[in-house]
Amino acid sequence: MSILSFGGEQRMAIKKDTTGKLFTLLTNNSMYQMKVDDLGFLVHTWFGKRTPIFDYSYLNVGRDRGFSGNPYIAGDNRAYSLDTLPQEFPTYGNGDYRESAVRIRYASGASSCEFRYESAQILEGKYSLPGLPAFYALKEDTADTLVITLKDSTQNVYVHLYYGVLEEKDIITRSVTVENKGESPIYLERIMSTCTDFQFGDFDFISFYGRHAMERLLSRTQVHHGIQSVGSTRGASSHHYNPFVMLAAQGTTETRGECYGFSFLYSGDFLAEAEKDQSGQTRFLMGIHPDNFCYKLDSGEAFHAPEAAMVYSAEGMEAVSHRFHRAIRNNLCRGEYKKARRPVLINNWEGTYFDFTGDKLVEMAEQAKDMGVELFVMDDGWFGKRESDNSGLGDWIVNEKKLGCTLKDLSARIHALGLKFGIWFEPECISEDSDLYRAHPDWAFKVPEKSPVRSRYQLVLDFSRKEVRDHIYNMMCNVLDNAQVEYLKWDFNRSIGDIFTTALPADRQGETAHKYILGLYEFLENLNKRYPGMLIEGCSGGGGRFDAGMLYYTPQIWTSDDTDSIERLKIQYGTSFCYPVSTMGAHVSASPNHQTGRTASLSTRATVAMAGTFGYELDPAKLTEEEKAEVRTQIETFKKYYSLIQDGTYYRLASPYENEEYTVWEFAAEDKSEALLGIVSTKLTANNLFTCIRLRGLDPNAMYRMGDKTYLGAALMEAGLPMPVPETEYQSWNLHLVKES
Numbered sequence: 001m002s003i004l005s006f007g008g009e010q011r012m013a014i015k016k017d018t019t020g021k022l023f024t025l026l027t028n029n030s031m032y033q034m035k036v037d038d039l040g041f042l043v044h045t046w047f048g049k050r051t052p053i054f055d056y057s058y059l060n061v062g063r064d065r066g067f068s069g070n071p072y073i074a075g076d077n078r079a080y081s082l083d084t085l086p087q088e089f090p091t092y093g094n095g096d097y098r099e100s101a102v103r104i105r106y107a108s109g110a111s112s113c114e115f116r117y118e119s120a121q122i123l124e125g126k127y128s129l130p131g132l133p134a135f136y137a138l139k140e141d142t143a144d145t146l147v148i149t150l151k152d153s154t155q156n157v158y159v160h161l162y163y164g165v166l167e168e169k170d171i172i173t174r175s176v177t178v179e180n181k182g183e184s185p186i187y188l189e190r191i192m193s194t195c196t197d198f199q200f201g202d203f204d205f206i207s208f209y210g211r212h213a214m215e216r217l218l219s220r221t222q223v224h225h226g227i228q229s230v231g232s233t234r235g236a237s238s239h240h241y242n243p244f245v246m247l248a249a250q251g252t253t254e255t256r257g258e259c260y261g262f263s264f265l266y267s268g269d270f271l272a273e274a275e276k277d278q279s280g281q282t283r284f285l286m287g288i289h290p291d292n293f294c295y296k297l298d299s300g301e302a303f304h305a306p307e308a309a310m311v312y313s314a315e316g317m318e319a320v321s322h323r324f325h326r327a328i329r330n331n332l333c334r335g336e337y338k339k340a341r342r343p344v345l346i347n348n349w350e351g352t353y354f355d356f357t358g359d360k361l362v363e364m365a366e367q368a369k370d371m372g373v374e375l376f377v378m379d380d381g382w383f384g385k386r387e388s389d390n391s392g393l394g395d396w397i398v399n400e401k402k403l404g405c406t407l408k409d410l411s412a413r414i415h416a417l418g419l420k421f422g423i424w425f426e427p428e429c430i431s432e433d434s435d436l437y438r439a440h441p442d443w444a445f446k447v448p449e450k451s452p453v454r455s456r457y458q459l460v461l462d463f464s465r466k467e468v469r470d471h472i473y474n475m476m477c478n479v480l481d482n483a484q485v486e487y488l489k490w491d492f493n494r495s496i497g498d499i500f501t502t503a504l505p506a507d508r509q510g511e512t513a514h515k516y517i518l519g520l521y522e523f524l525e526n527l528n529k530r531y532p533g534m535l536i537e538g539c540s541g542g543g544g545r546f547d548a549g550m551l552y553y554t555p556q557i558w559t560s561d562d563t564d565s566i567e568r569l570k571i572q573y574g575t576s577f578c579y580p581v582s583t584m585g586a587h588v589s590a591s592p593n594h595q596t597g598r599t600a601s602l603s604t605r606a607t608v609a610m611a612g613t614f615g616y617e618l619d620p621a622k623l624t625e626e627e628k629a630e631v632r633t634q635i636e637t638f639k640k641y642y643s644l645i646q647d648g649t650y651y652r653l654a655s656p657y658e659n660e661e662y663t664v665w666e667f668a669a670e671d672k673s674e675a676l677l678g679i680v681s682t683k684l685t686a687n688n689l690f691t692c693i694r695l696r697g698l699d700p701n702a703m704y705r706m707g708d709k710t711y712l713g714a715a716l717m718e719a720g721l722p723m724p725v726p727e728t729e730y731q732s733w734n735l736h737l738v739k740e741s
Contacts, residue, residue: 213542344639365419379489443465538551
């Protein structure tokens with residue numbers, strides 16, 4: 001097997017001691033350490049605050065615990081047990097009865113394996129993964145890779161553990177390759193990309209749950225004895241749980257306490273679990289969910305697991321978020337729009353739904369242009385026989401009869417107004433009422449001799465098959481090549497069921513779900529290469545696939561189908577724990593809101609949407625002249641503060657979960673020269689209490705001007721800023737502070 005690719009001339013952030021058995025990974029603020037012990041097992045010794053390099057294996061004090069088995073090679077040492085030892089890569093069936101990182105079924109039917117240390121390499125640069133997303137190093141980054149190879153004690157099977165270190169970004173990544181060098185096939189039934197054993201400490205398990213139109217709500221529960229987990233078996237990372245989890249010391253706040261963040265760079269089935277064992281240790285694992293996974297490896301074949309990223313903070317949850325935000329913006333997102341200013345858009349969906357013509361769209365675009373909008377997006381309903389959501393998917397042919405013109409003509413009319421043009425696709429799904437399904441019913445996921453599970457009147461195409469992907473890709477390119485399109489919205493509006501492919505034999509069906517995701521990534525990679533100047537926004541019924549894996553291919557994702565500005569406070573708040581504002585698609589929609597019926601001012605709807613990529617989703621013809629004038633001001637305001645919002649440091653100042661009266665957030669310039677506060681009043685009361693919110697990220701010794709008042713930075717951060725008194729329900733404010741020279 002060849003070592004995966006590396007790049008860049010970097011300094012070393014990985015140290016090996018003189019014995020060659022102790023490995024220390026260093027970032028600016030954290031340290032991760034492991035050691036090969038005397039029996040050849042790779043033990044975990046430390047993950048936490050950066051200290052002078054020291055052998056922390058002294059903490060691994062052996063103790064004879066009843067019913068904890070001992071490896072045969074340990075001899076008479078009953079205190080040595082893998083059931084209690086902190087490990088880097090625990091395996092199933094070797095006497096460790098906790099959750100494992102890997103389970104392999106061999107040709108004999110046995111699943112017991114025992115991996116021991118074989119070799120190690122330290123390499124300059126950050127590894128990449130074939131066909132999978134991964135963080136990458138910039139020229140200015142100190143980035144290194146550690147590859148540790150383990151071998152099964154009885155079988156000719158190897159595991160290569162990859163550790164990537166981005167020192168200045170304070171992030172460590174992990175991945176695993178399983179390689180079969182034996183003569184017989186093996187079946188990989190479980191593979192976790194990361195495992196961290198904590199020998200001591202009481203933690204809270206912080207995860208982000210939800211449902212369609214209400215994603216990434218905050219959940220914080222105590223890690224208790226037993227196993228607690230979140231995950232997805234829906235074929236996508238899902239609206240219901242997000243592949244980002246934090247472990248925080250009990251009592252940790254935004255700015256105080258130890259906290260660990262774990263992100264899985266994968267858009268399919270995942271599992272994140274914490275187990276507190278008999279001796280009070282906590283094991284955390286994250287990887288592909290094993291329920292829909294079983295991968296056959298013939299002799300000479302290897303499996304590359306997706307990447308997981310880890311961040312540690314001794315300064316609370318906020319620092320974990322900031323480190324992920326910087327790394328995602330700079331070292332994960334790619335393409336022209338990684339840094340370029342993204343256009344303010346209007347999407348016709350909530351303005352028209354399926355009821356539109358080309359003339360109606362041009363009319364909307366004319367009015368949007370007059371308000372300052374820069375990009376017009378045509379959503380669902382422009383293709384095939386698509387007058388509702390129960391037909392047409394898969395027939396990516398422009399419905400010129402409905403539009404009254406060709407797509408090229410429509411695009412030209414939009415561009416003649418001075419706007420860019422965007423278009424919606426749902427490439428992964430198919431309607432039974434479609435020409436494509438009638439021609440190729442076997443291209444959809446269906447179990448033989450069983451009626452398929454429908455969702456939104458549609459089935460899922462088998463993207464594990466190249467001929468299926470190629471057909472859809474060619475149809476899409478035929479559309480995109482024949483019109484000027486600068487933006488593509490990629491949607492996916494159902495969970496996957498009936499996972500079965502006609503392309504694989506019975507003993508390889510367990511590979512289908514993962515190969516589907518690999519096919520999705522290949523498709524997106526090809527689109528990015530063919531249309532490098534096109535902005536692609538990910539979407540899955542809103543936030544059903546909002547994960548770091550997708551952000552490698554699409555620099556922004558539609559955060560939720562719920563456009564209610566008040567509900568968005570919780571949705572965007574939860575999303576911010578891992579993902580930067582620059583990745584969050586957010587629109588101003590109509591009032592009363594189409595999902596909740598709530599009425600909120602145009603000002604408040606814009607204040608909330610500005611904490612995202614910003615755009616509109618309504619019919620401009622239904623706005624009054626006063627509202628149109630307000631929209632013009634909103635767009636100019638957003639453009640004025642664009643760099644501060646998209647690239648500034650984001651602070652959660654008042655939580656919508658803990659503060660009934662206000663939700664407050666802040667964008668602070670990295671050089672502390674300015675800050676922008678977003679404030680939304682969430683509860684009106686008579687004779688309301690006096691409230692101050694402490695700001696962060698300012699220069700304590702500088703004076704800051706806000707309107708006609710000046711404040712000392714230290715005063716704003718220690719005493720706080722008095723909150724404005726609301727006069728109407730859901731009133732909002734954007735407050736700008738500028739450092740005086």
